[in-house]
Amino acid sequence: MASKVIKIAVPVVIIVLAVVASSALISMRKPPEKKEEQRQSVLVNAETIQTEDLVYKIRSQGTVKPRLETNLSSEVNGRIVEVADNFIEGGFFNEGDLLVRVEQSDYLTNVKAAQASLANAQAALEEEKARGRVAEEEWRSFTDGTAPELGLRRPQLASALATVRSAEAELERANRDLARTEIRAPYAGLVKSRNANLGQFITRGSSVGTIYGTDVAEIRLPLTDNDAGFIQLPDFANDSVKPDVTLTATVSGEVVQWPAKLVRTEGVLDERSRVIYAVAQVQDPYQRNSPDKTPLRFGRFVQAEILGDATTNVIVVPRYLLLAQQQVLVVDKDSQLQFRPVVLERSDERHAYVRSGFLDGDRLAVSAIANPLAGTVVRVSGDTDEQVADDAASEEATALTSQVKE
Template identity: 45%
Template structure:
C-alpha cells in the first residue's frame, strides 16, 4: 500500500518542486533595462526657390521632304538614244543638264519642212502684194473715187498674210518639238526615280522619272492649339511679321546626333479633321550641303529622314523651375519652413514637360522646396534637411536663361 502511494505521489512532488524552483528563478531575475525610443525625423533633400527667365521650346517631329518635286514627262514620241550618267537614282544634276535624249531625226525633218513652208508663204504674200499694187494702179486710171476691196485684192492679201502667220507658228512648234527631244534638268536637284533606259520607245505623256530639288527641304510639323500659344503670336496669327521662329532639327545618324538649322516659313492654315492638329512648315536651305565649301563633319539632311524639331517660342520672366516630381495632385508642392516642418502649398503652374514643372505664382524667392518624394506627407510634420550640394536640379540655376520644353499633353491650364 505504501509503495502504491509512493508511486502516485512522487510525480506530484516533482511538479511542486519544479514549480517552486521556477518561481524562485523568475523572482530573482532582473527586469530588462527600459530605453526611450529615439525615432529620427525623415531626411529630406531641398532646393532653394529662385526665379528665372525661361524661353519655351515647342517640340514636334516630321519627315523631310523636298520643296520641289517633279515628274518628268515626255512631250514628244521617239526612241531614247542617250541617257546622262547623272540620270541614275540618287544622282545629282544642275539646272540645264541634259538628262535624256530622244531620237531627233523626224523632228529635224519637220523643222526643215516648216522653214520651207514659211518661205513659200512669204513668197506668195509678196506675189499677192505685187498684184494688189498693179490692181490699185489700174483702178486709178478709171478715175473712180473708191475702188472695191476685191478689186484691190485686199482679201487675197489678207489670206496670204494669214498663211505666213500660220507657217511661222508651225515653225515655232517644230523648233519646240525638236528642243523637247532633249530632256533637261529644270533646276538643281537629284534623281529620285528613273523610269526609262536606252532603246526604249516613248509616247507622248510617258513618264521618264521623278526628280527632287535640292535647294530647299521642308518638314511639316504637327502642333496643337496649346503648342501654338507658346510661339510668337504674329506668326501664329498668319500676319506679316519680321518675327520668324527658329527651328532646330535633330536626328541620330550612325550613333551621332546631327542637327540642322531651319525656319518656320508658313502655316497650312487647315486643321486636320482626324488629329485636330495644324501643320506648320519649316524650311532648310541646301539640305544636302551641295553649296558648302567645306563639308567636313556635315551630315546631309536626306529626304525621307524622320527628325525631331525644337521650335523657339516665347520668353517668360520670374518663373520657378523644379523637377516635375515635386508637383503633387491639385497643383501642390511641399515646402520646408525655417523650423524644419513640412508645409503643403498650392501653386500656379504655367507649364510642365517630361522633366520639369514651371511655376508662375504661389512661391517666394528663397523658400525651400522638398525634392524627396514623400508618400503621405502631413502639414507640419518634422523633417531633417540635407545640405544642398548643387545649385539646382541638373544645374538649372547656373544658366541665366532656361529652355522650357513644351509638350501638349503636359500643359497645365
C-alpha cells in the same frame, strides 16, 4: 502504513519547496529596463526654389522632305538615244542639265517642212501686196472715186497674211517639238527614280523618272495649341517673323544639328490629331555648296527645337514632380511636408513652368517618398550634413579645451 504516508509526503514536500523557491527567485529578479524608442524623421532631398528668365524652346519632330518634287514625263513620241550618266537613282544634277534625249530626225524634218511652208506663204503675201499696189494705181488712172476693197485686192491680202501667220505658228510648234526631244532639269537636284533606258520607245506622257530639288528641304512639325501659344508663328499679316529652329539627328553614331527657319503654317488643324503643322525650311540640305558638312538627307527623321517667346520670373520644375491637380510636394520652413497647389504657365514632357503658388521658405522635395502625408516632419539631406559637421566641430573644441586645462 507509516511508510506509505512517508512515501507520499516526500514528493509533495519537494514539489512545494520547488514552487516556493521559484517564486522567491522570480520575486528577486529585476524587471528589464524600459527605453523609449525614438524614430528618426524621414530623410529627403530638397532644392531651393529660384525664379528664372528664359526663352521657351518648343520641341517637335518630323521627316525631311524636298520642297520640289517632279515627275518627269515625255512630251513627244520617239526612241531614247541618249541618257545622262548622272540620270540614275541618287545622281545629282544642276539646273538645265540634259537628262534624256529622244531621236530628233522626224522633228528636224518637221521643222524644215514648216520653214518651207512659211517661205511659200511669205512669197504669196509679197505677191498679193504687189498686186494690190498695181490695182490701186490702175483704179486711180481711170477715176477719182474711192476704190472698193475687192478692187484693191484687200481680201486676198488678208488671206495671204493669215496663211503666213499659220505657217509661222506651224514652225513654232515644230521647233517646240524639236526642243522637247531633250528633257532637261528644271532645277538643281537629285534623281529619286528612273523609268527610262537607252533604246526604249516612249510616247507622249510616258514617265521617265522622278527628281527632287536640293535647294530647299522642308519639315512638317506638329504643334499643339498650347505650344503654338508660345511661338510667334508666321502668317500672311506678318510673314517677316521666322523663328529659328534647330534640327537634331544621330548620323553614324554622332549627334548632328542643322539650322532651319520656321517659314509658314498649313493654316488648318489636323482633324484626327487636332494639331497644327508648321513648316521649317533648310537651305542646301545636301551641303552641295559646303561639302565638308554633314548632309541632311531626305527621309531622315529629326528632332526639332523651335525658339519661342521669352518669359520672366518663372520656376522650372521637373515634370515628374508635378502631382495630380497641379500640386507640388515641398518642405516648408518648419521642415514639414506640404502639398502646394501651383499656377502653371505651361508644361512639356520634361518640365513644368510655375508662375506662382510657392510660399516663403518652401523648398522643392525631389526625393521619391512613399505615401507622403501633409504635416510630416522630415530631415533635409543638406541640413543633416551641416548639423553633423557642427556637432563634430563642437566635440573637437570641447576636447581641446579639456587638454588645455589639464
